[in-house]
Amino acid sequence: MSCSWVFAVSLTFCVFFFSLSGFDEGNVSGMINSVRFRQQYGLSDKSKSAAQVAALEGNISSMVQIASVGGALIAFLLTDRIGRVWALRQMCLVWILGVALQITSNGNLGQLYAGRFVAGLGIGQSTVIGPTYLVEIAPRSIRGLCTCIFAGNVYLGIVLSYFANWGASMHISNLSNRQWIVPITLQIIFGGLTLVMSFLALESPRWLLVQGRHDEAKNNMVKLRGLPATHPYVMTELQDIRDSIDRERESSMGTSFLAPLRELFFIGSNLYRLILGLMVQFLGQWSGANSITIYAPQYFALLGVKGQNEKLYATCILGVVKLVSSLSCAFFIVDRFGRKRSLYTGLILQFLSILYIAVFLAVDGGSTTSGHQTAGQKRASTAGIAAIYVNGLAWALGWNTVQYLVNSEMFPLRTRALATSIIMCFHFANQYGNSKAVPTMLLPVSQGGMTSSGTMFFFAAVLVIGLVYVWFFLPETAGRSLESMDALFNLPWYQIGRKGKMMRSETTADLLDAKRDIELIETVDVEKVEHGRS
Known part of the structure; x- marks a missing residue:
């Protein structure tokens, strides 16, 4: 039965307020480029080498990501124990506390680290609580829309943070702490708003x-x-839903705390889903897009954008591109055309844009720092800036859509929170490694790096691997109910990605008889099979 017509104000309200997060990625890019911030925390210390400054930048940026690993684990414990809504409320309190510690650090690097760590515990929970809740309340015909709004609102936070950083750099003195503190207060505002409005959520x-x-x-x-x-x-x-819960209980491995863990690792179809989710995170995080989000001003500088305000303005445009692309994907693409088709498009565009930047930096990257560019070199560097925006669009269509949606919709209810927590732990571990490594990766080989062009070629290679992996392993889940995913993942592992979309629409008989679906997918003549059985 189609449910595209099912709509309620309560659903819209819950989807929106469970989707607010993402402000830190936008804030930190401006924060570490603020003149006053760099003075306070040693980033402009002339006695430090370029490698030492890069390491310090990586530590400050990545502290949230490493704490988010713990936050994702906490989310599993709380989401199943106290419910999705109460888990959201305590997450907001933790997040606000972490931001308050950062704002009051006043040059104390240890307190800054502590504040970013505490905020990370909250942010890590948001990526488990939000998608888990959204896939559970959404009608299946618009499940992609509801969950992708989460990704879209992540970029709403990033865009607002980018513009706050840009406005602060223009209107607040470089000598004032407020230049980096004012943009961060957005996190307190939206964290508090989410906390208050959660008391109206279902x-x-x-x-x-x-x-x-x-x-x-x-x-x-x-x-x-x-x-x-x-x-x-x-x-x-x-x-x-009741039937699905009953089936899970009948096939469960006990009722102890460790039972979901055993089911996740010792039931083949669940283990396949877990590995699939982990690989999506690994390939997505090392595709380069997240490092561009966090270190956008540095990337624009590599491509010839001069001046602090100009770099922050270019970063704001990138945020708008990602926001509009994410919402467009949510409303018009991911449910109508499917997850895999959207992902293919995103990966191809992302690869082409990264490859262009890599070639430009390898062939003519020095011209952007020398200050002497010919007309042709200027056009080439401008095309590189445009490629950054294309990359943002491609990321929104591709990995950013799938990393929240597929991971939260493909698991059984009994293991959903645990599996999503493990996957998001891996997500933040890779995000930590990426944000920690990129400042050093961009350095010349003589300083322990792999050069800016080498870094881009590395990201391009990861994208090619991702495209092959998606074609072979990732199934199409659009249009299927959450309770029907077991039938899809009961296929042989080598058929799930390539033939899963050929499965018949789910009925009770389809859910209870996965073998028949396999026979249909393999184009076996069912009538002959039945005749042979008789």
């Missing part, structure tokens, strides 16, 4: 059913769908 009906709170689950489903409790759509969806 708990996930799926989580309530697992807890045995059937009446609350039905009431919340009615509000989320905007339909009466007796409507066939609501009744069918609730019954499908």
Whole structure:
């Protein structure tokens, strides 16, 4: 049954306020380029070598990412124990506390590290709590839209932070701490807003059913769908969830704390999903787009953008490109054309843009720093700046969409929070490694780096590997209910990515008989098979 017409104000409200995060990535790029900040925390110390400054920049930027690993683990414990909504509330409190510690550090590097670490514990939880909640409350026909709004709002935070950094650099003196403190206060504003509005959000009906709170689950489903409790759509969806929970309990490995962990690692279809999710994070984080988000001013400087305000303005435009691209993908592409088609498009565009930047930096990168460019060199560097924007668009269409959506929608309810937590731990571990390594990677070989062009070639190679991996292993999940994913992942591992989309639309019989789906995918003549059985 199609549910594209299902809409309710409650659903829209919950989707929006569970999607607010992402401000730190936008703030830190301006913060570490603020003149006053660099003076306070030793980044402009002439006694430090370029490698030492790069290492210090990496430590400050990546402290949030390393703490987010712990935050993602905490999210698993709390999301299943206290529910999705209460987990969001405590996350906001932790996030706000971390930002407050940063704002009051006043040149104390240890307190700055502590503040970024505490904020990271909150930010790490957001990437588990948000997508888990959103895929559970969304109708399957717009599940991609609802979950991708999370990715879109991440870029809303980045855009607002970029513009705040740009405005502060223009209107606040370089000698004032407020030049980097004012933009960070956006995190407190939106963290507080999310905390307050969470008291109007509805708990996930799926989580309530697992807890045995059937009446609350039905009431919340009615509000989320905007339909009466007796409507066939609501009744069918609730019954499908109950049936799925019953099947999971029958096949579960006990009720202990470690039972979901055993199910995740010792059931083949679950382990495949976990490996798939980990690889999506690994390939996405090392594709180069996240490092451009965090170190955007440095990349624009490599391509010839001069002046602090000019670099921050170019960074603002990049944020707008990513925001518009993410929302366009959410509203018009990911559910209509599928996850894989969107990802293919993004990966190809991202590869071409990164490859152009790599070739330009290798052939003519020195002209942007020498200050003497011919007309042709100027056009080439301008094309490189445009390639940065194309890369932002491609990232929004590709890995950024999939890294939250597929990871949270493909797991059974019993292991969803645990699996998403593990995957997001891996996400932040790679993001930490990336943000820590990039300042050093961009250095010349003589200073222990791999040069700016070598770094770009490395990212381009990762994108090629990602394109091959997606074609072979990643299944198409658009249009399938959460309760039907088991049938898809019960296919042989070598068929899931290439033939999963050929599976029939899910019915009760399809869910209970994965073997029949396999036979259909392999184009076996079902009638002959049945005749042979008789």
